[in-house]
Each structure stands twice: as structure tokens, then as C-alpha cells.
Amino acid sequence: MQASHTATDDAQAGFRNALVAAGLLIPTGVDGLYGRSGVFEEVVERFNDLITSWGRDDGAEVMRFPPALARHHFERSEYLKSFPQLAGTVHSFKGDERAHQTLLRRLEEGEEWTDGQMATNVVMTPAACYPIYPTVAERGPLGDDGALVDVYSYCFRHEPSLDPARMQLFRMREYVRVGTPDQVMDFRQSWLERGRALMESLGVPLAVDVANDPFFGRAGRMLAANQRDQGLKFELLIPITSEEKPTACLSFNYHQDHFGLLWDIRTPDGAVAHTACVGFGMERVALALFRHHGFDVRAWPGSVRAALWG
Amino acid sequence: MQASHTATDDAQAGFRNALVAAGLLIPTGVDGLYGRSGVFEEVVERFNDLITSWGRDDGAEVMRFPPALARHHFERSEYLKSFPQLAGTVHSFKGDERAHQTLLRRLEEGEEWTDGQMATNVVMTPAACYPIYPTVAERGPLGDDGALVDVYSYCFRHEPSLDPARMQLFRMREYVRVGTPDQVMDFRQSWLERGRALMESLGVPLAVDVANDPFFGRAGRMLAANQRDQGLKFELLIPITSEEKPTACLSFNYHQDHFGLLWDIRTPDGAVAHTACVGFGMERVALALFRHHGFDVRAWPGSVRAALWG
Numbered sequence: 338m339q340a341s342h343t344a345t346d347d348a349q350a351g352f353r354n355a356l357v358a359a360g361l362l363i364p365t366g367v368d369g370l371y372g373r374s375g376v377f378e379e380v381v382e383r384f385n386d387l388i389t390s391w392g393r394d395d396g397a398e399v400m401r402f403p404p405a406l407a408r409h410h411f412e413r414s415e416y417l418k419s420f421p422q423l424a425g426t427v428h429s430f431k432g433d434e435r436a437h438q439t440l441l442r443r444l445e446e447g448e449e450w451t452d453g454q455m456a457t458n459v460v461m462t463p464a465a466c467y468p469i470y471p472t473v474a475e476r477g478p479l480g481d482d483g484a485l486v487d488v489y490s491y492c493f494r495h496e497p498s499l500d501p502a503r504m505q506l507f508r509m510r511e512y513v514r515v516g517t518p519d520q521v522m523d524f525r526q527s528w529l530e531r532g533r534a535l536m537e538s539l540g541v542p543l544a545v546d547v548a549n550d551p552f553f554g555r556a557g558r559m560l561a562a563n564q565r566d567q568g569l570k571f572e573l574l575i576p577i578t579s580e581e582k583p584t585a586c587l588s589f590n591y592h593q594d595h596f597g598l599l600w601d602i603r604t605p606d607g608a609v610a611h612t613a614c615v616g617f618g619m620e621r622v623a624l625a626l627f628r629h630h631g632f633d634v635r636a637w638p639g640s641v642r643a644a645l646w647g
Numbered sequence: 648m649q650a651s652h653t654a655t656d657d658a659q660a661g662f663r664n665a666l667v668a669a670g671l672l673i674p675t676g677v678d679g680l681y682g683r684s685g686v687f688e689e690v691v692e693r694f695n696d697l698i699t700s701w702g703r704d705d706g707a708e709v710m711r712f713p714p715a716l717a718r719h720h721f722e723r724s725e726y727l728k729s730f731p732q733l734a735g736t737v738h739s740f741k742g743d744e745r746a747h748q749t750l751l752r753r754l755e756e757g758e759e760w761t762d763g764q765m766a767t768n769v770v771m772t773p774a775a776c777y778p779i780y781p782t783v784a785e786r787g788p789l790g791d792d793g794a795l796v797d798v799y800s801y802c803f804r805h806e807p808s809l810d811p812a813r814m815q816l817f818r819m820r821e822y823v824r825v826g827t828p829d830q831v832m833d834f835r836q837s838w839l840e841r842g843r844a845l846m847e848s849l850g851v852p853l854a855v856d857v858a859n860d861p862f863f864g865r866a867g868r869m870l871a872a873n874q875r876d877q878g879l880k881f882e883l884l885i886p887i888t889s890e891e892k893p894t895a896c897l898s899f900n901y902h903q904d905h906f907g908l909l910w911d912i913r914t915p916d917g918a919v920a921h922t923a924c925v926g927f928g929m930e931r932v933a934l935a936l937f938r939h940h941g942f943d944v945r946a947w948p949g950s951v952r953a954a955l956w957g
Contacts (some may be wrong), residue, residue, distance in 0.1 A: 375709030399685030451766035
């Protein structure tokens with residue numbers, strides 16, 4: 338059944354068109370794939386610096402990964418179990434000159450040509466923290482302080498949408514904590530409070546609520562319900578194109594021992610490590626700021642400008 | 648025939664291992680795919696700011712695109728004609744729950760599972776300037792000043808290599824000029840001089856030479872020879888792991904009317920626009936700096952630190 342056209346669809350398309358008309362987003366003809374103007378990027382960069390200033394005293398180790406991860410790491414991550422529909426594998430042409438001629442002919446004649454592409458060893462990063470777990474595991478048992486990592490990368494999710502706040506390629510900044518259950522829960526609680534205060538300093542309406550990930554299929558519905566019941570995921574929500582369905586701009590995730598077991602990460606006493614992360618949706622926060630303070634950043638409230646431009 | 652193992656291979660592997668041991672690069676188990684440490688990133692960021700300071704007076708328009716472009720733009724770009732072996736298409740799972748079970752079983756049993764992935768409308772960006780041409784074309788005829796665009800993105804090229812200076816995912820900063828042949832040639836000449844001066848301020852040995860792109864196949868060899876004969880491509884080369892085969896760190900490209908014709912970009916008098924670009928290989932420059940000034944940025948020469956940290 339075709340999903341019915343709703344007021345939310347109109348609001349999303351309207352906001353997207355306004356962003357494009359203002360030059361903040363550059364359309365590409367593919368839903369969820371946009372260029373950004375210099376002003377849009379400056380807002381993202383200033384917000385990124387603001388996160389750094391709130392997190393600085395924690396002494397996180399900075400790691401920066403490209404927007405893709407190793408396929409063997411991706412395959413082991415169990416992402417395909419939960420979110421097969423969102424993942425993006427990178428494929429290449431591996432043929433000879435004859436195969437190349439065939440490819441070009443099919444392209445020229447408007448035929449399907451992509452089915453000859455072969456998977457590479459590279460998979461799009463679905464969340465900024467995915468490359469971290471094997472990296473931390475590789476180092477051997479944790480020290481008493483566990484690990485705290487600062488990551489930031491473009492991520493891909495295959496979910497074309499009219500909603501400018503649901504891009505196929507978007508940036509996620511994260512802090513990732515690896516350690517004992519106490520260390521990890523303390524980290525998440527601290528960021529639940531800091532995340533709220535940080536966003537309040539930007540003068541946007543917000544609420545924090547329990548949430549779930551978009552698990553695939555029928556079995557996924559049970560996983561989602563379980564995640565909510567256990568309070569494993571919270572989101573900081575800001576209305577962007579809908580008051581009723583505000584947009585998740587930050588998320589606070591407790592993975593329990595999921596990644597610790599997968600990657601065999603151990604605390605000093607030999608127990609399986611727990612992990613948690615706080616994630617900032619950079620484009621979503623920028624869009625929330627443009628939505629609530631207008632498209633002209635010079636006219637934003639003084640307190641918001643002070644928070645971002647210092 | 649297997650390529651023979653050379654001294655260059657050893658030098659490349661040795662430099663890579665040293666970078667990994669120093670923590671500057673984080674291995675992933677896939678050649679050409681690395682994480683970067685905070686220090687590595689800081690060098691890239693400072694170099695990026697240095698480029699901006701050299702280009703600032705030109706008043707380029709800043710555009711930032713994700714590391715992928717629209718498939719319909721990619722297909723029209725003729726990249727597949729010249730470099731099919733380097734391109735990366737992004738594929739996703741589009742099946743139902745039954746297909747999902749099959750996928751998971753194949754993954755579990757170590758079988759090939761990626762052949763069920765279907766192409767999305769997203770293709771990895773092969774060079775930072777590719778999304779620019781359709782964007783400029785979409786705006787209609789150029790004004791008298793043409794267009795000058797500042798772009799920066801991660802790029803993908805499927806060429807796994809031991810050489811840390813040949814990554815599969817790397818960043819390219821570019822200025823792109825669109826206009827009359829005179830405007831475009833003036834731009835390229837100006838950046839040939841500025842690029843040399845900019846890199847000399849960083850205290851690295853360098854040479855500028857004519858070059859060609861890695862065109863595919865036998866026909867490609869003729870294209871490459873033609874490109875060299877016409878002086879369409881110059882590279883600024885810095886020895887990183889080999890004196891005999893220095894690494895191209897900047898490139899200065901005159902495309903003549905190639906992109907103007909493809910995208911129907913016109914100058915005010917109705918002629919097909921010409922284009923040129925200067926590209927900075929951000930990881931390659933960072934690697935050249937680490938190679939020539941050492942892994943401890945605090946011990947770099949004062950003049951280099953002054954150029955980067957101001």
C-alpha cells in the first residue's frame with residue numbers, strides 16, 4: 338500500500354525547497370544527497386567546535402576514519418542482522434577491456450550496467466563509531482580507565498527521503514566509551530545532562546525521550562520493543578518540520594556488552610567490556626538552528642551566536 | 648605475470664609500518680583504508696587553512712559535497728569511459744525478510760553474499776570537483792567573471808596499495824575555475840606559481856612536471872600521451888618513499904571544453920566554457936611533511952610551524 342501523502346510530507350518538502358532556494362543546500366537530483374553552502378558548513382564547523390569545548394576536559398583520544406570501513410569488520414559487526422536495508426557496500430569494475438566495452442555499450446544504450454560491478458573490501462560507514470571497536474580490541478585488554486574515543490565522519494544510510502533531516506550521507510560526531518558497566522553508565526548519564534545543556538545554550542526547543550533503532554523486519558520489532566523497555570537508547574528531539582514528530586538530533590546509546598562480545602574487548606579483570614556512545618547528528622542540528630533562528634546567521638540571537646562564534 | 652617485488656615496495660611498506668607504529672595511521676586490515684590520529688588530522692586541517700589563506704583574495708564560492716555524487720551525474724560524466732577500474736558504486740540490500748534470511752545464512756557460512764546487493768543512486772566521488780560541473784550548469788549561462796568554486800571532500804579510488812600515499816579513501820581540496828579559455832588558463836598559471844610557493848614555504852623538496860591521468864586500457868595509453876603532449880596536466884611532485892618516483896601532491900589540470908561540453912556550460916557570448924582545477928592531495932601533503940620533518944610535529948622547523956600554525 339502506498340503511504341498516504343501527509344501534512345508532514347508537505348512540511349518536509351517545503352523546508353527542503355526553502356533551504357535550496359536560500360542556497361544553503363544544493364540539490365543533486367537524488368533525495369537525501371545534497372551539497373552544502375559555505376554558510377551551512379560554517380554552522381556545522383562551529384557546532385563541532387562547541388561539542389569539543391564541552392567534551393575537552395574528558396581527554397578523549399581523537400580518531401578520524403574515512404566514510405567507509407573494512408568489509409571484514411563490517412561483516413563481523415552484525416549490522417546486516419539488524420539494518421540490512423540501510424547498509425551500503427562499495428562495488429567496482431574488475432573486468433578487462435572487452436568487459437569495459439560491454440559496460441560502455443550498456444551505459445550508452447540506457448541498459449542496466451551496475452550488475453557487473455563487484456564488491457570491494459570497503460563498506461560505507463553506517464555510524465561513526467563502527468571502526469572504533471575493532472581498533473580498541475586490537476590494542477588488547479583495557480587499562481583501569483577503559484577507553485574514551487572522539488570520532489567524526491560522514492555516514493551512509495540508504496533511506497532516500499524528502500525530509501532534509503533524513504539524508505543518505507550525513508555527518509556524525511561521537512564520543513564512545515568502553516569500560517566497565519559503571520564507567521559506561523556514568524559516561525552516558527553525564528552526556529545526557531551535558532547534551533541537554535549544550536543544546537539549550539543554542540536556544541532551540543527540545544525534549545529527551547526513550548527511543549529505538551530502526552531494526553529490520555518482524556523480528557526487528559521485538560528488538561526495538563526490548564531496546565525501549567530496557568531504556569538502552571535516548572534521543573534529544575527538536576521539532577524541525579513537525580511538532581508531533583520532532584527530529585532526533587542527538588542520541589545516547591548503551592550497547593551493554595554487544596560490541597564487547599563481538600570484538601572480545603575485556604576490562605582489566607577479564608570481564609567483557611560494555612560500551613556506550615553519544616552521537617551528534619551534525620546536519621540535523623544545523624537544520625534545527627536554521628529552522629528556529631532563520632536562514633540569516635547574522636540575525637541569530639546574540640546568545641546563540643556567542644555560543645557558536647564565541 | 649606477478650609484478651616483481653621492488654625496493655620501492657619495501658620503502659612503501661616500511662613507511663606505512665612506521666606511520667602505524669607511531670600511531671599516526673590506524674590500520675584496518677584493508678590496504679589503502681586507514682584511520683588517522685588527532686595529530687595527523689591537525690596537520691591536514693592546518694594545511695587546509697593554509698590553502699584557504701593563499702586563495703582567499705580570489706573570492707571563490709565555497710561548496711561542500713558529501714563523499715558521493717548522484718549516479719545520473721556520474722553516468723553522464725564519462726568517468727567510466729576513462730577510469731572504470733577506479734570508480735566505486737554504492738549498493739544496498741533491497742529484499743524482503745526471506746531474502747534477508749538467505750543473506751544472513753550465506754554470511755554465516757562464509758559464502759559470497761554481496762552479489763544480491765543492488766546499485767543505489769549514489770556513487771563514490773572520484774575527484775572533489777565532479778559534483779561542481781552539473782551544479783554550475785544548472786545555474787544557466789555564466790556571468791562575465793565566470794565561476795570559481797572551492798570544494799573539499801573525501802574521494803574514493805579502487806586501487807588498494809601498500810603505498811600509504813595511495814589510499815582508497817583520501818581527501819582532495821580543489822579550486823575549480825569555469826569560464827573563457829583565457830580566464831581558465833590565467834587561473835591555472837596563477838596556481839602553478841602559488842602552489843609551488845605555498846609548498847616551498849613548507850620546506851619540502853619539490854618539482855613540477857607534466858603528467859597524465861591513469862586512463863584505462865590500450866586506448867587509454869593514447870589519451871595519456873595526448874594529455875602529456877598538450878601539457879594539459881601538471882603535477883607538483885614530492886619524494887615520499889622514492890626519489891626516483893616522487894609522489895604527486897598537487898595537480899593543475901586544464902580540461903579544455905571537456906566538462907563544458909558534457910554539461911553544456913556556456914560563457915556570456917554563447918561559447919562552450921572551459922574549465923581547470925587545482926587539486927591538493929591532503930593526505931599526501933601530510934605524509935610528505937611527516938616524511939621530511941619527522942613524526943613529532945613539535946620538532947618541525949620553526950618556519951614550517953609558523954606557516955601552518957601561524
